[in-house]
Amino acid sequence: MSKYDPPGLTARSAAPLPRRLSVGLAAPLALLVAGALLTAAPAQATDDAGPPPDWEQVQELAAYNGAMQAFEDPEIGPVIIFASDYAGDIDDLRHPSDWTDSAGNTPSSWPTPTTARSVLFTAEQITALEDAVHEAIQPDGDTTYNVTVHYDAMSDRVTAETDAPSSVTGPLADEYAGRLVIDTSTDVGPTPRACPAPDGPTPTGDISDPLTQLQELAAYNCALAYFEDPEIGPVIIFPKDRTGDIDDLRQPADWTDSAGNAPSGWPTPTTARSDLFAADDVEQITEAVYAQLAPDADQTYDVYTFYDGPTDRMILSTDAPASLTDPLLNTYPGKITLMAPPA
Known part of the structure; x- marks a missing residue:
């Protein structure tokens, strides 16, 4: 079998995994939107209802603008929630340039989701x-x-x-x-301590999208990243200090996709440990980047950073000058790849 083995990464294939329950939300929506408190019915997934057609774009807008979470409300449509101390303009979201969805399609327009700041929480x-x-x-x-x-x-x-x-x-x-x-109403199986969401292409949430289940496996096992390699298929990358057996990934039980559909099987991803990044390194570098280039949510420069599994590096896309980015490159030598933002 082919190995995923870019510089410093030793890959292994994982055994098939069973499924995990996706618990539905039962609480009402209570959001401060445009200065008014709105209340709507809870979202309900139905067997014949998949994710909305522009859901990938909504998720990308949320991630690109530093939101905490996005969801589809049955009454008002897509909603993006920001931290209470978010300093940017939530009524004027930035759109990423040259973005394509999981099928390689470029959007002709972007959705206009309802936006709100959390009433209670900073991140x-x-x-x-x-x-x-x-x-x-x-x-x-x-x-x-x-x-x-x-x-x-x-x-x-x-x-x-x-x-x-x-x-x-x-x-x-x-x-x-x-x-x-x-x-306490739901059976809760053994789970790892909460961990940051893994980086990777945004799935649709529908079981027909192979990335949907791959993302679930990566998140459930506290991976750094997941992606589809054109040569060997699905890959999951773990922190270098991961102590568990990456040949025996934890098994989620009774999982369903966003429409409530259970899979007939699971992917068998190739797995590897990062050569450079421990579990906390990605968050530490991300915080350092924004503290250096966008302190207090300053928007002078375009700043977008993420861990890139295929290269085992942090990607920093920014138009900030070298006088600001060089200290980051010197502090984290060999860990950051600097890129100009899309035109």
Whole structure:
């Protein structure tokens, strides 16, 4: 079998994986939009309803503009939520140049999603709350109780799904009343500690798109990146300090796509560890880039950075001058590839 082996990466093929449940959102939408508090019914996936046709573009707009989350509301359509301290203009989103979707199509126009800032959270506050939940339910990595934690943009709350008893969750519910929802109604299997979303092409969320399941595997196993290699197929890249067996990826159970469809099988990606990046390195470099080139959400320069799995480098696309970018290249030698933004 072919190996994915760019400089410094040793690749392996993973065994097939089973499925994981995608829990639906049951909380109402309560968003501050254009100065008014709107309430809408919860999103409901149906067997015959796939993602909207422009969903990839909505996700790209969210990522490109530094949003926290995007979702499709059944009443008002696509919605993008930003952190409460986001300093940019959420009514004038920037559109990436020369972007194509997963099928290679260039959009003739871009959607105009509803935008809002979180009423309750900065991005740092969400991370702090998620960490507090893990420390309370799984102190020092103890796995007596299972827990998954995520921010739910529709309700502007953090949700913790857990099998821990009320004696454990009660103090959390009291301390973070109005910001944290404790859900004990769903069976929660063993899960890793919350980790950043892996970088990779944006999938449609539909099971017919091979990237949809590949992204799920990468995220569930705390990978750095996923992508489709033209020679050997799906690839997942892990941090260099990953201690688990990348030949035996964790197995999500009862997973369904955005329309509620269960897969008949799973991809068997080639796997590799990064030569350069530990688990926290990507976030550290990303924060350093924005602190240097866009402090306090300054928009003087175009700045877009991400971890690129195929090259095992951070890509920094910016029009900032060398006087600003050179210190970053010197601080992180060999880890950043500098690119001019698309014309």
